[in-house]
Amino acid sequence: MTQPLSSRRTPLVLLAITSLLGACSDAPPVQRRPNVLLVTLDTTRPDHLGCYGAAAGVTPHIDALAESSTLFDRVISTAGITPMSHASILTGLNNYKHGMRTFYSDKCGHTLKDSVETLPETLKRSGYRTAAAVSAYVVSEIYNLQQGFDTFLTGVDVSSIDITRQQKHATAWDTTGLTNSQRRGDFTITDALNWLEESPDDPRPWFLWVHLFDVHDYSLVPPTEFIEPYGITYPEQGTKLVGMRGHEWREKMYDPELTWMDAQLGRLLEKVKDSGQFDETLIAVTADHGQGLLDGYKRHKWAKHRLLYDWCIQVPLLLHLPGEQAQARVPDQVRTIDITPTILQYLDLAPGQELEGLSLLALMRGESEATPRMAYADALNLYDAHSPAKKSLPEGHYDNLYAVCDGRWKLVWREEHPENSELFDLAADPLELNNLYSLEHPEGQRLLAQLNSWEATKVTPPEGGGAEASAEALKALGYMGDDEEEAVEDGESRDEDSRL
Incomplete structure (x- = not known):
């Protein structure tokens, strides 16, 4: 039988009780709050994880963690681009609130606002020691994502990136594990393990964010001996x-x-278990965005990310709450902006500002919600200096794109050419193949009114925080410009699907 989350004594209550007992000489020591491990898997689609129905054996460690976690069936990210999406995960705010709208722009924000308090900042002021081990510079101090971390490990020398001019970087199929813009997951996890081992006697709880980038591209690839069994x-x-x-x-x-x-990731989870901390650690595993792959190309002429179709902005989410047995699965639509408020409510900590996300604890205890959670995402391609070129993107997507979805109906509104907007009934059309948009469609009007109420299309000039993004480093990660993969070979066309 599922144990209601409401039946537990929250960490703050335990702290209060044990503090009172501390007046007695034989009282037990004050119980500390749980540790928090946040794992973000870059470019990871849920339908490729075994726990979401993919073939067994691809993700055995994630699948094993899912057995003691709540798995959310439909989770929507705020962007199909790494830094903006991560800013939302770490703040509980949509892009128009936390201020990071683009990779780089002189028209609107491209860094996280200094004024926004992040999850690690909240935890740090509440007595946590905080660290991050990340795998690419697109989640580095370049974008002001280091806020609140005592230790921030990128493995990349950001100062070595030339931000004044574009320098060609042609790494591909590199098995060394490290370039000037990213590193392989084994390097990142080693950093995380070393950090955990540095202060084993520190009585404070810890918060650790680990970001893995491996599936994003094939600039860096696993060792040859690992890949050979795959033929x-x-x-x-x-x-x-x-x-x-x-x-x-x-x-x-x-x-x-x-x-x-x-x-x-299995190496890290094994360390947490072997140290006896698994049952004292809240673990959240999610992704920043998905990837089109061949089915995305077949459906929408795009094999990578950035766009706002579900194959791009629908991500996995597993939440392991120490000592609890919550619902095994939650079918309701939720958002990545709900992760931070969930962690804070579980820890009985107040956020540093009003959050747009909502805690997931009620859904995890089996309660229903009368009103679906509205999900937001954007891709401001007209503002973003590092957007793929108009000739590279599918027709109509070189625009500022805004998505609003209530779980069934989904609007992708195009600011410059609203007549090209898209409206999908996901219940009847989960692959988003039948565009129902018209100016008169009532569902489209309802969702557009919601978008307007957020004032999401308003942009503000960039702040001084962070640093100018390197055009070449972004290009090396496949985010911008005339990407060779999105070009076509002689004799090919975007409408030629026979090879798929």
Whole structure:
């Protein structure tokens, strides 16, 4: 029988009770709050995880964690781009609130606002020691995401990135594990393990954010001995793959790199268990965005991310609450902005500002909600200096895109050309193939009114925090410009799906 979360004594209550008992000489020591481990898996689609119904064996460590966690069936991210999405995970705010709207722009924000308090900042002022081990500079101090961390480990020398000019960077199929813009997951997890081992006697609870980037691209790839059992022989290091060949290789590498990433996470989870801290640690595993792959290309002519279709903004979420047995699955639509308020409510800590996200604890105890949670996402391609070129994006997507979804109806509104907007009935059309948008459609009008109420299309000039993003480093990560993979080979066209 599921144990209601409301039946537990919250950490703050326990702290109060044990503090009173501390007046007695034989009283037990004050119980500390649980540790918090936040894992973000870059570019990870839920339908490729075993616990979400994919083939067994791809993600055994994540699947094992799911057995003692609550799994959320439909989770929507705020962007199909790494830094903006992570800013929302770490703050409980949508992009128009936390201020990071683009990779780089002189028209609107491209860093997290200094005035916004992050989850690690809240935990730090509440007595936690805080650390992050991340895998790419797109989640680094460049975007002001280091706020609140005592220790912030990127493995990348941000100062070495030339932000004044574009320098060609052609790494591909590199097995060394480290470039100037990213590192492989084994390097990141080693940093995280070393941090956990540094102060084993520190009585304070800890917060650790780990970000793994491996499935994002094939710039860095797992060791040859890991990939050989899959029957894969890497192209020569530095080989660029154009058009459909690039998409096919991305598909071929996706699950093996996901297994590699899962294995690295397994090392961290094993350490937490072996140290006796698993039952004292809240664990959240999620992703920043998904990836189109070949089915995204077949449906919408795009194999990567950035766009606002579900294959891009629907992500996994597992929540393990120490000492609790909550609902095994939650079918309701939730958002990544709900992660921070859930953690804070579980710990009985007040946020530093009003949050847009809502705690998930009630849903985890089996309660229903009368009103669906509205999800928001955006891709401001007209403002973003590092947006793919108009000729590279699918037709109509070189625009400022805004998505609003209530779980069934989903509007993707296009600011410059609203006549090209999209409206989907996800209950009847989960693959988003039948655009129902018209100016008169009542569901479209309802969702557009919701978008307008948020004033999400208003932008403010960039703040001085963070640093100017490196165009070349972003291009090296596949985020911008005339990406070779999104180009077409001689004789190909975007409408040619026969090879899929």
